[in-house]
Amino acid sequence: MKRLMTLAALGVAWIAWSCGSGNTAASDDKTAEPVAERNLLYGIPVDDYRVEHGEIAPGETMGRILNRYGVGAATVDRLDRVAKSEFPLGSIRAGNPYTAFIHEDSLNTPHLDYLVYECNASQYVVFALHDADSVSVTLGEKPVSVRRRKKQATIESSLWGAIMREGMPYALAAELEEIYQWSIDFFGIQKGDAFTVIYDERFVDTTAVGIGRVWGAKFSHGGKEYYAVPFRQNDRIQYWDISGGSLRKQLLKAPLKYSRISSRFSNARLHPIYKIYRPHHGVDYAAPKGTPVHAVADGTVTFKGWGGGGGNTLKIKHPGNMMSGYLHLSRFAKGIAKGSRVSQGQLIGYVGSTGASTGPHLDFRLWRNGKPIDPLKAPSEPAEPIAEGNRAAFEFVRDRIVAELEGEVSDSLRITQLDSIRIGR
Structure with a gap:
């Protein structure tokens, strides 16, 4: 596949070509005429063309668009063959913009030289029609600028609600x-909980196209403050608490996202179907059918199959004589089988309503030494803490991140990279 090129790179390539190779002494010739900068769009000298902008209509094909600009079927077929290894013509999507670059010959006959399709806000494809026998396809990428942000919010109903209310990127909630x-x-989380977060927001021109690294966060929850400080250890950037303990724990807090608790751990719950009081040694998470379910810890699948009233059931054995159970699944994830090794956070199945169930939900269960325990109260040991050899570097990063979270700091004190940290500067 041809390399991705930024506008800057494409511009440099055009200027170098237009100037000719010359010799190295030419750069020292004080009498040489300066090269005028060219007005480039997608790396193409836009002043040389008549430019037309359009949008892919529903059901429209690239062949139909090219035909409209006078490109014959043989050339479209040739372009289709070349594009298969770069960007298949059938990959275009309705609603995405395109730009046509047209020149007119001495008889004022229009010819399409380039058609540029925008895949998203930052990436595009240049279809070049050099002549009837020569076509090419090049992937390009617009320059992305990064702006550092510090935002604060107080929870009224949910994390997502607070994110939207304060106009932060939606992706920040998931992060x-x-x-x-x-x-x-x-x-x-409760009303009155609050958070402060420092993050990079990515822009193409003036359009926000997502977020980059989260440089630090403080989450106030239930009267306790939870700091998150990024630091690289063992060639992996992870988040750590203020004392250097890993935020990663033996068990995830929950096996799925974007749901609500509909029933809690109990020794005497009125069963919604059988209408009798019986133990419910699990937590029910109400969620739409098909919601992804993830393993709460590393382990080995010990049971996959029909669990009677539990419907499609999965059980996983974990270190420390722990066992987790996932009931009422609609289906299991691909590759999951008895004896499979799974990693914490790995997709293992999807929410359903199989077995004795009144609606789609996940019945999540935990056992320690064979005894059921409340998943919402299960203790979880942290992963490996900051190594002693990394302690000074971590504290250097932590102190500056915390200072920025708590107030305004000068640019010189901001942590902007996590490699080659220099201590004491």
């Missing part, structure tokens, strides 16, 4: 849930 998934039960 915070990912960082704190071992420490904070996001089904149990």
Whole structure:
């Protein structure tokens, strides 16, 4: 596949070509005429063309668009063959924009030289029609700028609600849930909980196209403050608490996201179908059918199959004589079988309503030494802490991240990279 090129790279390539190779002495010739900068769009000298902008209509094909600009069937077929290894013509989507670059010959006959299709806000494809026998396809990428943000919010109903109310990127909610998934039960956050977060927001021109690294966070929940500080250890960037303990724990707080607790652990719950009081040694998470379910810890699948009233059931054995159970699944994830090794956070199945169930939900259970325990109260040991050899570097990063979370700091004190940290500067 041809390399991705930024506008800057494409611009440099065009200028180098237009100037000719010359010799190295030419750069020292003080009498040489300066090269005028060219007005480039997608790396193409836009002033040389008549430019037309359009949008892919529902059901429209690239062949139909090219035909409209006078490109014959043989050339479209040739372009289709070349594009298969770069960007198949059938990959275009309705609603996405495209730009046509047209020149007119001496008889004022229009010819399409380039058609550029935008895959998303930052990536595009240049279909070049050099002549009837020469076509090419090049992937390009617009320059992305990064702006550092610090935002604060107080929870009124949910983390997502607070994110939307304060106009933060939606992706930030998922990122915070990912960082704190071992420490904070996001089904149990309360009105008045609050958070501060430092993150990079990515832009193409003036359009926000997502977020980059989260540089630090403080989440106040249930009267306790949970800090998240990024630091690289063992060639992996992870998040750590203020004392250097890993936020990653033996068990995830919950095996799925974006749901609510509909029933809790109890020794005497009125069963919604059988209408009798009986133990319910699990937590029910109400969620739409098909919601992904993830393993709460590393382990080995010991049971996969029909569990009677539990419907499609999966059980996983974990270190420390722990066992987790996932009931009422609609189906199991691909590759999951008895004896399979699974990793914490791995997709293992999907929410359903199989067995004795009144609606789609996950009945999640935990056992220690064969005895059922409340998943919402299960203790979880942290992963490996900051190594002593990394302690000074970690504290250097932590102190600056915390200072920025708590107030304003100068640019020189901000942590902007996590490699080659220099201590004492």
